[in-house]
Amino acid sequence: MPEAWIIDACRTPRGIGKKGKGALADQHPQHLGAAVLKALQERVGFDTAEVDDIIFGTSSQRGQQSGDLARMAALDAGYDVRASGVTLDRFCGSGITSVNIAAANIMSGMEDLCIGGGAEMMSSYGGGGGGGSPFLDNDNFRLRSVHPQPHQGLCADTIATLEGIDREALDALAVVSQQRADHAIKNGYFDKSLITVYNADGTVALDHEEFPRPQTTLEGLGNLDPSFAKLADIPLDESGTTFRSLVLQKYPGLDIKHFHHAGNSSGVVDGAGAVLLASPDYAKAHGMKPRARIVAMCNMGDSPTLMLNAPVPAARKVLAKAGMTVDDIDLFEINEAFAVVAEKFIRDLNLDRDKVNVNGGAMALGHPIGATGSMLIGTVLDELERRGQQFGLITMCAAGGMAPAIIIERI
Numbered sequence: 001m002p003e004a005w006i007i008d009a010c011r012t013p014r015g016i017g018k019k020g021k022g023a024l025a026d027q028h029p030q031h032l033g034a035a036v037l038k039a040l041q042e043r044v045g046f047d048t049a050e051v052d053d054i055i056f057g058t059s060s061q062r063g064q065q066s067g068d069l070a071r072m073a074a075l076d077a078g079y080d081v082r083a084s085g086v087t088l089d090r091f092c093g094s095g096i097t098s099v100n101i102a103a104a105n106i107m108s109g110m111e112d113l114c115i116g117g118g119a120e121m122m123s124s125y126g127g128g129g130g131g132g133s134p135f136l137d138n139d140n141f142r143l144r145s146v147h148p149q150p151h152q153g154l155c156a157d158t159i160a161t162l163e164g165i166d167r168e169a170l171d172a173l174a175v176v177s178q179q180r181a182d183h184a185i186k187n188g189y190f191d192k193s194l195i196t197v198y199n200a201d202g203t204v205a206l207d208h209e210e211f212p213r214p215q216t217t218l219e220g221l222g223n224l225d226p227s228f229a230k231l232a233d234i235p236l237d238e239s240g241t242t243f244r245s246l247v248l249q250k251y252p253g254l255d256i257k258h259f260h261h262a263g264n265s266s267g268v269v270d271g272a273g274a275v276l277l278a279s280p281d282y283a284k285a286h287g288m289k290p291r292a293r294i295v296a297m298c299n300m301g302d303s304p305t306l307m308l309n310a311p312v313p314a315a316r317k318v319l320a321k322a323g324m325t326v327d328d329i330d331l332f333e334i335n336e337a338f339a340v341v342a343e344k345f346i347r348d349l350n351l352d353r354d355k356v357n358v359n360g361g362a363m364a365l366g367h368p369i370g371a372t373g374s375m376l377i378g379t380v381l382d383e384l385e386r387r388g389q390q391f392g393l394i395t396m397c398a399a400g401g402m403a404p405a406i407i408i409e410r411i
Contacts, residue, residue, distance in 0.1 A: 002328035003105035004277050005290035006408065009378030010039045010193050011273035014366040015210045017122030022205040024197060024270040025123035029065050032197065032272035033073025033119040039195040041077070041116065044288065051078035052111035056087045057094025057118030064124055073119065074183060092337060093398035094345040095373025096406055099275050100297040103406075107294070109343065110284035117274030118370035123371045129208050147304040148246035151400065153228035156240075156260045156309040156338035158247050159297035162306075163344055167259040170339035174264035176375045179348040181360025182214035189359055193273075193378040202392070211366040223316050226229050226258035227265065264339035269366030286332045287399045292381050295391070295407040296322035302401045308341050310403030313393045318393065326351060329407070330389035333376045335396030336361035358383060372396065377408065384410040 015024030025033065033056060041048055056070035070085030081146075089095040099116030106114055150158075159171065180187055184190055185208075196207040232244040246252060283290055298321055300314035311334055319325060326349050334345045334356060345402035346356055359379060362372065373396055395405035 002107050003280055004074055004106040004294045005280055005283055005411070006294070006381065007276040007278050007283060007288050007290055008044050008398050009273070009275045009374070009381055009394060010036050010043065010195050011371070011375045011378055012036060012197050012268040012271045013206045013209050014197060014368060015063060015206050017268040017366070017368070018160040018272050019123050022123050022270055023210055023297060026123070027197065027270070029119050029121040029124070029203060029262050029374040030069055030072040032270065033069055033117070034076035034120065035195060035197050035370070036117060036274040037077040037079065037115065038271045040274055042369055044276060045239040046113065046283035046286065046288070051079065051083035051113050051115060054083060054085040054106065054111045054115045055098040057090065057098040058087050058120060058205050058371065059089055059091050059094055059369040060120070061087065061089055069119060073220065073336050084197070087269055090402060090404060092367070092369050092372060092398055093402055094370040095273060095405040096377070096394060096396060096404040097374065099277070099374055099377055100406055102277050106277055106279050112279045114277050115376040116252060116277065117272065118366040119272035120263045120370040121270045122268045122368060123270050141176070144246065147250045149226065149229060149400070150243035150246040152259055152307055152337070153265065154232050154243045154247060154256070156265070157253070157256050157258050157338045158254070158309060159306055159344065160259050160340045161254065161257045163340070165340055165343055169219055169343055170259050170264045173339045173343055174221060175216055175218055177357065177360045177363040178216040180210060180358060181212050185209055185212065186411055189379055189383065190379070192382045194307065198203035200380045206211040209365060210268050211331055212364045216263060221263040224263050227261045227290065229258040232256070237271040257361060260338050260340070264363060266337050266362035267366030269368050271368035271371050271375065272367070273313050273371045273378060275374050275377055291385070292411045295409050297406045298404070300405070302403070304401040308337060308397040308399050310401055311341065311345050314395050314403035314405040315345070315349060315393060317352055318407055322407050324407070326350035329391050329393045330355065331358060331380050331389070331392045332356045332384055333380050333392065334373065335372055335376065336363045336369065337367060340396050363392065377406065381408060381410065
């Protein structure tokens with residue numbers, strides 16, 4: 001099968017996703033997308049007229065994030081008008097899916113130079129353009145009667161309850177995430193991919209991670225109230241339907257334990273990431289040095305009601321496609337949407353914890369929904385190079401009960 005090579009990857013820092021508090025919160029999302037696209041071109045030096053397609057993931061395509069962000073970001077970055085762009089939505093999995101589709105287009109032989117990435121301005125959610133939930137806007141809630149889809153935070157609590165994973169384990173993982181992220185930042189492990197975001201006047205908007213809380217302790221987390229207990233019982237319609245009642249449609253009588261809170265859930269942040277991919281023939285003809293190749297890709301669905309459980313079957317599926325086992329993988333990256341997602345992933349696959357999210361994850365760094373997947377691919381690639389290792393597997397849960405996955409091999 002023809003190969004797709006990763007030539008380079010970069011990302012913005014993650015800014016706190018709150019107006020008036022985050023350094024990126026006043027940026028237009030297409031400017032964040034343009035920042036990574038411009039950085040890729042400057043780092044590699046390719047002719048933007050020869051880019052076959054730019055595929056971006058953006059989950060909330062409302063307000064400023066609507067209108068094909070990929071195309072607008074390319075124009076904002078000064079790309080040649082012949083560089084096309086398309087924007088997709090697989091919720092949290094969008095940033096992996098964009099890279100997977102870019103790679104598939106190259107591996108099909110139809111394209112030679114593509115960019116996969118994503119951008120998300122979570123600071124614009126709500127009144128600024130986030131809009132309502134797609135799970136709650138269905139006519140007469142028809143879909144929910146067949147596939148109840150509650151709030152993802154309650155899904156996390158439900159999974160922890162069903163799996164018998166206690167709060168102490170979840171909080172412990174959150175502390176490890178903060179410690180690892182702090183170590184990585186202090187030692188420059190992210191520096192290869194990290195770019196500076198500038199304001200329109202040329203001043204620096206953000207050049208460092210804004211969200212981490214390295215002072216986090218188990219004791220401090222233990223004092224936080226669960227975030228989703230009250231939310232679970234707020235009526236959603238005139239019939240009195242609640243998020244809890246949606247879960248109980250599938251799991252009657254379940255006594256849901258509420259363990260997740262702000263400290264062991266992913267952070268609300270703004271950011272963008274991008275990955276440049278090329279066919280081997282194109283790369284060789286243009287003097288591009290590959291950093292990695294795509295080994296295998298897959299998509300997986302699971303329970304919409306539990307929503308967050310697809311990463312484990314996705315990992316098994318992509319390993320089977322590659323003819324590999326977990327023992328062949330040097331580094332795993334499972335997005336820390338909530339602590340239970342990573343904890344269950346580690347337990348179900350019986351993984352060595354020292355191979356999983358080795359530089360921290362979204363509990364410490366934040367999760368800019370549509371951008372996170374492409375960011376994680378770059379993070380794993382950087383770390384494979386730093387360690388002189390070979391294979392990385394990246395996956396993440398997505399709303400609707402889905403997970404994309406990808407395995408890359410360092411060249």
